[in-house]
Amino acid sequence: MLPAILSGIGVAGAAVWAGFQTMWPTSQICGRTFIGAPPGSRVLALTYDDGPNDPYTWRMMEVLKRHDVRATFFLIGQFVEQKPEIARALVAAEHAIGSHTWDHPNLIFSSQAEVRRQLERTRQAILDATGVDTKLFRPPFGGRRPATLRAVRAAGFEPIMWNVTCYDWKAKSADEIVAHAARQVRGGDVILLHDGGYLRMGANRTRTVDASEQILTRYKNEGYRFVTIPQMMNTPL
Numbered sequence: 489m490l491p492a493i494l495s496g497i498g499v500a501g502a503a504v505w506a507g508f509q510t511m512w513p514t515s516q517i518c519g520r521t522f523i524g525a526p527p528g529s530r531v532l533a534l535t536y537d538d539g540p541n542d543p544y545t546w547r548m549m550e551v552l553k554r555h556d557v558r559a560t561f562f563l564i565g566q567f568v569e570q571k572p573e574i575a576r577a578l579v580a581a582e583h584a585i586g587s588h589t590w591d592h593p594n595l596i597f598s599s600q601a602e603v604r605r606q607l608e609r610t611r612q613a614i615l616d617a618t619g620v621d622t623k624l625f626r627p628p629f630g631g632r633r634p635a636t637l638r639a640v641r642a643a644g645f646e647p648i649m650w651n652v653t654c655y656d657w658k659a660k661s662a663d664e665i666v667a668h669a670a671r672q673v674r675g676g677d678v679i680l681l682h683d684g685g686y687l688r689m690g691a692n693r694t695r696t697v698d699a700s701e702q703i704l705t706r707y708k709n710e711g712y713r714f715v716t717i718p719q720m721m722n723t724p725l
């Protein structure tokens with residue numbers, strides 16, 4: 489019975505591994521997703537999730553404007569409906585915007601029909617607020633299954649992940665956020681940050697705002713150019 493037991497462990501181990509892969513941002517096992525330009529590229533993309541968030545999205549925009557940098561914001565549909573003027577301001581400032589679902593479910597547990605509802609309702613909210621019919625999508629928590637990505641693509645969206653996690657949602661200081669970035673940046677990276685909090689409007693993102701100021705200063709000094717996700721997707725090898 490030993491082979492049977494071993495193969496049982498193998499199956500269980502594989503299931504755990506596959507489950508882990510559905511949440512791991514750079515994993516390609518559930519289908520190809522964009523995670524950055526080729527390593528060593530002299531470009532970086534700042535991405536901000538869970539907004540629009542009053543007043544922190546405004547403060548983030550001030551920092552980015554001071555550095556003359558455009559970033560990419562993945563917006564939650566219900567917050568766009570609450571604060572359409574912030575979504576409009578992002579577009580007016582030439583930042584790229586994408587969808588981050590209507591109310592931030594983990595899509596691993598969502599039916600295909602629910603994924604489609606989340607995508608369409610958010611697409612419409614963003615379109616109504618900004619006039620932009622966005623093609624970019626980032627799954628909440630990075631959660632996706634092959635079926636999730638099929639539904640996302642069928643709805644006309646490109647799934648965008650990231651490869652630098654700054655853990656800003658639980659960081660105790662801006663320095664801690666910057667240190668997480670410094671450990672992972674190697675050029676061509678998509679950096680995950682948050683201008684909002686998915687649970688409610690008004691989540692305090694002071695540390696992320698301060699960390700963004702430091703990250704921009706540091707990597708511009710090192711010769712990196714900050715680009716949006718659409719710009720980075722056109723980055724040649």
Ligand SMILES: [Zn+2]
Pocket residue numbers: 537538588592628629686
């Ligand atoms: Zn999120």
